[in-house]
Amino acid sequence: MIKIIVDCFGGDHCPQAPVDGALAALAKNPDLHVILTGDEAILRQTLEGKAYDASRLEIVDAPEVIGCDEKPTDVVRLKRNSSMMKGIIMLRDRDDIAAMVSTGSTGALVTGTLVRLGRIPGIIRPAFCPILPTMDGGIVGICDSGANVEVTSAHLRQFAIMASLYMENVYGVPKPRVALLNVGKEAEKGDDIRRETYQLLQETSSVNFVGNMESRDLLSGNYQVVVADGFSGNVLVKTTEGTALELLGKLKKEIYSRTLYKLGALLMKKMFAGMKEFMNYQNYGGSVLLGTSKVVVKGHGSSKAVAVEKCIEQAYKMEVSGLSAKIETEIAKYEHYED
Amino acid sequence: MIKIIVDCFGGDHCPQAPVDGALAALAKNPDLHVILTGDEAILRQTLEGKAYDASRLEIVDAPEVIGCDEKPTDVVRLKRNSSMMKGIIMLRDRDDIAAMVSTGSTGALVTGTLVRLGRIPGIIRPAFCPILPTMDGGIVGICDSGANVEVTSAHLRQFAIMASLYMENVYGVPKPRVALLNVGKEAEKGDDIRRETYQLLQETSSVNFVGNMESRDLLSGNYQVVVADGFSGNVLVKTTEGTALELLGKLKKEIYSRTLYKLGALLMKKMFAGMKEFMNYQNYGGSVLLGTSKVVVKGHGSSKAVAVEKCIEQAYKMEVSGLSAKIETEIAKYEHYED
Numbered sequence: 309m310i311k312i313i314v315d316c317f318g319g320d321h322c323p324q325a326p327v328d329g330a331l332a333a334l335a336k337n338p339d340l341h342v343i344l345t346g347d348e349a350i351l352r353q354t355l356e357g358k359a360y361d362a363s364r365l366e367i368v369d370a371p372e373v374i375g376c377d378e379k380p381t382d383v384v385r386l387k388r389n390s391s392m393m394k395g396i397i398m399l400r401d402r403d404d405i406a407a408m409v410s411t412g413s414t415g416a417l418v419t420g421t422l423v424r425l426g427r428i429p430g431i432i433r434p435a436f437c438p439i440l441p442t443m444d445g446g447i448v449g450i451c452d453s454g455a456n457v458e459v460t461s462a463h464l465r466q467f468a469i470m471a472s473l474y475m476e477n478v479y480g481v482p483k484p485r486v487a488l489l490n491v492g493k494e495a496e497k498g499d500d501i502r503r504e505t506y507q508l509l510q511e512t513s514s515v516n517f518v519g520n521m522e523s524r525d526l527l528s529g530n531y532q533v534v535v536a537d538g539f540s541g542n543v544l545v546k547t548t549e550g551t552a553l554e555l556l557g558k559l560k561k562e563i564y565s566r567t568l569y570k571l572g573a574l575l576m577k578k579m580f581a582g583m584k585e586f587m588n589y590q591n592y593g594g595s596v597l598l599g600t601s602k603v604v605v606k607g608h609g610s611s612k613a614v615a616v617e618k619c620i621e622q623a624y625k626m627e628v629s630g631l632s633a634k635i636e637t638e639i640a641k642y643e644h645y646e647d
Numbered sequence: 648m649i650k651i652i653v654d655c656f657g658g659d660h661c662p663q664a665p666v667d668g669a670l671a672a673l674a675k676n677p678d679l680h681v682i683l684t685g686d687e688a689i690l691r692q693t694l695e696g697k698a699y700d701a702s703r704l705e706i707v708d709a710p711e712v713i714g715c716d717e718k719p720t721d722v723v724r725l726k727r728n729s730s731m732m733k734g735i736i737m738l739r740d741r742d743d744i745a746a747m748v749s750t751g752s753t754g755a756l757v758t759g760t761l762v763r764l765g766r767i768p769g770i771i772r773p774a775f776c777p778i779l780p781t782m783d784g785g786i787v788g789i790c791d792s793g794a795n796v797e798v799t800s801a802h803l804r805q806f807a808i809m810a811s812l813y814m815e816n817v818y819g820v821p822k823p824r825v826a827l828l829n830v831g832k833e834a835e836k837g838d839d840i841r842r843e844t845y846q847l848l849q850e851t852s853s854v855n856f857v858g859n860m861e862s863r864d865l866l867s868g869n870y871q872v873v874v875a876d877g878f879s880g881n882v883l884v885k886t887t888e889g890t891a892l893e894l895l896g897k898l899k900k901e902i903y904s905r906t907l908y909k910l911g912a913l914l915m916k917k918m919f920a921g922m923k924e925f926m927n928y929q930n931y932g933g934s935v936l937l938g939t940s941k942v943v944v945k946g947h948g949s950s951k952a953v954a955v956e957k958c959i960e961q962a963y964k965m966e967v968s969g970l971s972a973k974i975e976t977e978i979a980k981y982e983h984y985e986d
Contacts, residue, residue, distance in 0.1 A: 377833075415831075443893050454830055457838045491793055491881045492754075494716075499796045499878065523882040524889030539837065540879045542830045543862040547886035550863030554782050555894055555926075562918050572914030579901050579908050587894075 309341050309364075311405045312623050313398060314616070316346035317373065317391035318412020319609045323347075326411065327354045329616025333624075334360055336617075340624060343398070343405065346391040347371040370394035380415035384423050396420045399602050407603035407623035409594065411611045417597070417604070418455045426601045428632055430639040433459070434599035435467045435538070436606065437474055438545055439592045444529030449475050449484075451535060453595060454542040461504035464488070464535050465512055469638050470598040471533040472515045477629040478622070484532035487521035489540055494520070505535070514638050523547075552587045590615035593622040599635065603627050648680050648703075650744045651962050652737060653955070655685035656712065656730035657751020658948050662686075665750065666693045668955025672963075673699055675956075679963060682737070682744065685730040686710040709733035713751065719758035735759045738941050746942035746962035748933070750950045756936070756943070757794045765940045767971055769978040772798075773938035774806045774877070775945065776813055777884055778931045783868030788814050788823075790872065792880040792934060800843035803827070803874050804851055808977050809937040810872040811854045816968040817961070823871035826860035828879055833859070844874070853977050862886075891926045929954035932961040938974065942966050 316326040323346055330342045341364045344351055348369035355365075372390040374383050387393050392412045399408045410417055418434075427434055435452035442448050451471035456463060468486050475484040488505055490498045495506050497520060509517040521531055523544055536544060563573045573580065585591065594607040594615070603626045607619040655665040662685055669681045680703045683690055687708035694704075711729040713722050726732050731751045738747045749756055757773075766773055774791035781787050790810035795802060807825050814823040827844055829837045834845050836859060848856040860870055862883055875883060902912045912919060924930065933946040933954070942965045946958040 379835075443897050457830060457841075489882065491796060491878060496718075502796075522885055524885040524892070526886065526889060527893040539830060540882045543828065543879045543882045544886055546861055546863040547865065547883055548890050550865060551887050551890040552894060553863070554866040555891060558782050558925075559922065562922065563915070566918075569915050569918050572911040572918075575911030575914075576902070576908050579905075579911075583898065583901065586897075 310339055310407075310624055310627055311341040311343060312620055313343045313345060313395045313405060313408040314620065315391045315395045315408065315410035315412055316344050316351060317370075318410050319607065319611055321610070321612055322411065323350060323354050325611055325613045326616050327351065328613035329611075329620060330365070331358060331360045332613060332617040333620040334364055337621075337624060340364065340620070341366070342620070343368055345370045345395045345398075368394060368398065374413060374416060378416075380413065380419035383413070383416040384420050392416060393420055393424070396424045399604075400425050405602075406627040407605065409605045409607060409616065409619045409623055411607035411609055411616065414454060414606060417606055421597060421600045421604055425604070428599055428601055428636050428639070430636060431470075431599040432466060433463050434597050435463075435470065436595045437471050437598050438595035439479075440527065440545065440548060440589075441586060441592060442527050442529040446529050446532065447479060447481070447592070448526065448531055449533050450541050450545050451533065451598060452538040452541050453536070453545045454538045455597065456538040459501065459537040461501055461508050464501070464505040464537070465508045465642065466599070466639060468509055468512065468515045468517070468533065468535045470635050471535065473631060473634050473638060474596065474598055474626075475532050477631050477634060478625050481532050483516045485518045485530065486515045486533040486535060487518055487531040489523060489534050489536035489544060490520035492520065492522060501537070509535075512642070514641065549589055556584065556587065591618065594619035596622060596626065601632070603632070649678055649746075649963055649966055650680040650682060651959055652682045652684060652734045652744060652747040653959065654730045654734045654747065654749035654751055655683050655690060656709075657749050658946065658950055660949070660951055661750065662689060662693050664950055664952045665955050666690065667952035668950075668959060669704070670697060670699045671952060671956040672959040673703055676960075676963060679703065679959070680705070681959070682707055684709045684734045684737075707733060707737065713755060717755075719752070719754035722752070722755040723759050723762050731755060732759055732763070735763045738943075739764050744941075745966040746944065748944045748946060748955065748958045748962055750946035750948055750955065750958075753793060753945060756945055760936060760939045760943055764943070767938050767940055767975050767978070769975060770809075770938040771805060772802050773936050774802075774809065775934045776810050776937050777934035778818075779866065779884065779887060779928075780925060780931060781866050781868040785868050785871065786818060786820070786931070787865065787870055788872050789880050789884050790874060790937060791877040792875070792884045793877045794936065795877040798840065798876040800840055800847050803840070803844040803876070804847045804981065805938070805978060807848055807851065807854045807856070807872065807874045808981075809974050810874065812970060812973050812977060813935065813937055813965075814871050816970050816973060817964050820871050822855045824857045824869065825854045825872040825874060826857055826870040828862060828873050828875035828883060829859035831859065831861060840876070848874075851981070853980065888928055895923065895926065930957065933958035935961060935965065940971070942971070
């Protein structure tokens, strides 16, 4: 039995989306056990009348609410009885629990796991690794995308190793092609950190490093892992999502502006639906936090039930794949520098 | 008469595109005089049989060729007789010349103008400011997008002031809304540089600072100037262009996959053509280099004649608007720190 905590009180559609997502995952995976954290009374009410295997569902009361404007450090210190912090502490303390899924505050989750949960031995900093679909039907993982706005080349090398193992073991991508996000392809491009990292990755036999990548090539399918600092990685991922959404929105607006276009779009209905599904990030699961001592998956704040379900499946697959042990073994081959 | 140098030997379609672009601009602006730099024999050959006002066109022989892999510093030092370097030196030395347009190497252009041309008094670092179309029919300028991969908050404040004046004086945007590119909206987000810049911009009455912007909102139309370091600004611009191109490409491929879709697309032909034009960055001119002592416009390496023509028009407008003097006046209101 794989036990996974679902933080039910973060995100725009809570607790409905986390609860429904958990029930859907539960129905599909007979080997799954979920632990819902949050206000117990509300959770019981949300579950009322729904069909599920109660022997594989647990509720842990954690009624404290995290405000939008609360500082992550304050949340970690003062809100130990919130759905997120209680989840992290339980994940740390209970050997029978494998993973946690949350759609709550990114900052609180990063700080909370760093302070309360801990890292895989050898890992300097955990990092996010969201997945985007590429135009050839493949996928690409971007690591980091926001956990560390400031990094060193040693961090970036670890991100490359972790993300490679993740793509290989959880998504079955053999020998993922790893690129370093930079302002140009040439080895001497970028700042000192980029140049150092380029050298370091060339000497890292654990990853299939293929050089620098300019951001316009992200969706080309030429790369399966892109290594970045959390600031520019965040810009990379959010710009891609934003541009896709804005363009789809404009397309829709244009179509509705003339009857002729509406007619044309009717013939292409299936195609447009396919494009929309293709670009819907809710289909690609959450942004896993690589390098924490136990599996943590961060879902988008706007996640609906289906997205939460995908996050739970992702956490499940990560646990089953034994990713953490593999990361520990591989990282141990290289010197690491604590900061 | 406004005299503008056109570097004819950089970019993918040279010398054809720069020459044709120059002739088109010449035909439209009776007050324009162009100076083509490059291999004179080839330029004369390219001009053969074409109709133009020869009294407003000058050719300056600069036959040295800049290789793809040459270091910018080597180009500046050793290739004084290349089309780009000769152009920069002439721009510096001849009072009658107002501006220069180039589609050549970005690195060589940045280093060349820094070393040989100089800056507007008070400006610490010149910065690129390309323009992108927003979904509401407006435009947004991103400054910097690649000239400075490492910056301080003092640099970023100057970028905000320069880009505001540029949008106001060259594009007629009144009181442009200025945002700082960051990983979240809250004032405390990002690294120390971002937090310092946020404070600094709040105290800068020369700009209409409205706060942090997450990259997914770039095309929303809510902002007319986005301030960024050259690394993440580069990622922002190239990801937007790349995602738009990839999506259009996918759409096209999907359409061609079924006769029914082709039929539908036929009804929407005008709409798709409009979308394509809307997203064609060649329509939005080049990436101007703000802060150099004379006007410099960098066109995309893949620029065709129409894009070069837009760059020349942009340079012309910048000169006529008296932008440099306005930047000097505004910058003088604030302390600046040389580095």
